[in-house]
Amino acid sequence: MSSxxxxxxxxxxxxxxxxxxxxxxxxxxxxxxxxxxxxAYETERGTAVFRHREHLDRLRRSGELYYMELPYDVEALRSATH
Structure with a gap:
């Protein structure tokens, strides 16, 4: 099964x-x-995600604005998506 x-x-x-x-x-x-x-871009060294942590930080802050409790911290999200 592929990703x-x-x-x-x-x-x-x-x-x-x-x-x-x-x-x-x-x-x-x-x-x-x-x-x-x-x-994300394919590079000679594999897939590169552009400003990954910054995107996930914005996602977390957006959730906070709507009083949404995210069940995962930024590092867990980064690990799951990279």
Missing amino acids: ADVIWMNGELVPWEDAKVHVLTHGLHYGTGVFEGIR
Whole structure:
């Protein structure tokens, strides 16, 4: 299974077909959420994520503005996405 076949959900990588959102999820009905677009580039030394920590810091701060408690710290998010 390649990394393109899985998605990070609830702290673990799961197959896309197993990633389900409950029908009563608040974000599904009301659009409550935060997101951050992160660019990655293929280089001679492998994949390089552009300003990874800065993006994750902004994501954390955005959550705080909406009083959303993020269950993962920036280092856990960095580790899971890099």
